[in-house]
Amino acid sequence: MDFSLTPDLLELQQRTRAFIRDKIIPLESDPRQTPHGPTEEFRRELVALAAAEGLVAPHVGVEYGGLGLSHVGKAVVFEESGYSLLGPVAMHIFAPDEGNMHLLEAVASTEQKERWLRPLASGATRSCFCMTEPAPGAGSDPAALRTTARKDGNHYVINGDKWFITGAEGAAFAIIMAKDDDGNATMFLADMDTPGIEIVRTMDSLDHAFAGGHGVVRFNNLRVPASDILGEPGKGFRYAQVRLAPARLTHCMRWLGTARRAHQIATDYALRREVFGSKLIGHEGVGFMLADNEMDIRMSRLSILHTAWTLDQGARGTVESSMAKVFVSEAVWRVVDRSVQVLGGQGVTGETLVARIFNEVRGFRIYDGPSEVHRWSIAQRIGRNGANW
Template identity: 65%
Template sequence: MNFTLTEEQKDLQARTRAFITEKIIPYENDPRVTAHGPTNDLRHELVGLARLAGLLTPHASRELGGLALSHIDKAIVFEEAGYSTLGPTAMNIHAPDEGNIHLMEIVATEAQKERWLRPQVEGLTRSCFAMTEPSPGAGADPSMMNTMAVKDGDDYVINGMKWFITGGDGANYVIIMAKLEDGSATMFLSDMDRPGIKVVRSMDSMDSCFVGGHVVMEFKDVRIPATDVLGELGKGFKYAQIRLAPARLTHCMRWLGQARRAHDIAVDYASKREAFGRILGKHEGVGFMLADNDMDIMTARLHIWHTAWLLDQGQSCNFESSRAKVVCSEAEWRVIDRCVQVLGGQGVTGEKILSRIFMDMRGFRIYDGPSEVHRWSMARKIIEAGVRS
């Protein structure tokens, strides 16, 4: 693996960095950033800026108007976008839309792409992905799924409850995971205004970075025509892996930008604030935290780049993406935690953006599979490989 950036990658990195610094960071205190995420109005304004800068939905194919970024390209660009809490929203690369766009490009029919994907890539619409359910339904264990899709003529009738559905409030379409009568899982596409789909409530959460927040959704006798099945019947769990393995990694990329932002703020503060006769950074207790930050940031970046490189070689990377997700979520969390400590009182107030990053990032150790589930999955694969050898 060559760590040298091409001239094109350097240019894209510089363009993204300048765009985030000059155009997006000034919006971070906009009153339209609510407890349930940026409003749709703010999102459209930010998306317009990214469109003008030629940085909108860069991971999409050129046929759809994107830049067809490789996974390594995404590692570079998404980290820069993540330097602002609003950067991924502006560039249309935030969850769940980023993962849904990736999945739709691979699995959707041409008709489905024209109907749902193209407007989304253009930044005109949003989506959500409905898989997680209240107990006793699917959570970290997707095999426990209770939402059912029953064949009825040329349609499928879906009934069930979903929750923690990111972006659900105000989304234009939804990808629904449901079980067929034979127990296999299938994905279905639907406009959100289809009869029987109801956003029951928004869920209060620590984070405030996702447009549309996190919601509880009810599906009651939702009739989906067979033409709106996403991919093949019974392959829902397989498609989920197509979506989730790269999506785990893009989470790592975006949050790495946040960790770097927090570290830069902490370094600036520790270089100027004086206590006990010297600047904070010259006290070993503070200096060691900054050194540990640097090590954690580099460790996370190396895991991201290595896994991205393997994905670009055509590998599935289920094991590697689990490993990267655990390492990055925990390393990046340690960085922001230390930065809050370095800033002291300023770190726990709205005076600095650290407290927002702190609250937003805590869920990263749970999103797309808790660390414990990924460790368990990795352990099983390690043992299986040992038995085979």
């Protein structure tokens, strides 16, 4: 494994870093940020800024306007985007759109790509991924899927409830996971203005960064043509793995950049604040926290790069992505929590960005699989194969 960056990737890293610093960070106080993410007007302005730099959806193929980045390439660029909470929105690489683009590129038909992927990749539209359901439906256990898709001639009729659907409000289309007549999971594509789709409400949440927030969505006799099945019938869970392993990792990439930002703010404060006769960083209690931050950031990056390299070799990377998701999500939380502590009173107020970052990163330990589920999965593997690393 050689983690040295090519000249092209180094240039892209620096260009992304400059874009975030010069064009995006100055907009972080824009009032068009709501409790459910930036307004659509603001989102489009941000995307236009990234488009001017050639940085919209850089992970998708060149055919669809992207840069066709490898997983390692994404690790470098996505981390830089995450240095501002608005960066992934501007570059159109936030969840769920980033993962949906990857899935569509891998699985969709040519016609489906033109209809849904191309406008999504340009940033002209947003999307949502409808899988999670209220209890006793699918959550951490996808096998509990209860939404049904009944065959009716050349259509399927979909009924069921979903929640925690990120970006549902304002999305142009949805990827819907439902159980077909054979009891198998199938993915469907549907425009969100199709009769039978209802956004029941938008949920309150700690995080405010995701455009469209997190919604409760109901399907009431939604009719979807059989031609709008994504991929093949009955292979929904297989396609979910195509999406989920890389999507777990891209979360890690983006939030690592955000943790770096919190650490930088805390470090700058510790270097200038004088207390008890010396700079704050000179006190071991503070200096050690910042040192631990540096170690967590470094080890997180290595975990991400290793998993990205594994995926680039053509492996599924399921175990590696689970390990990275657990380690990075918990390391990011530690970094941000320590940064709050270093800042003292400023860390729990709006005087710096760190208090907001604290709220934003908490959900990372839950979505795309809670740490406990990933640990359970890894333990199951150990039970089958032993400790054979």
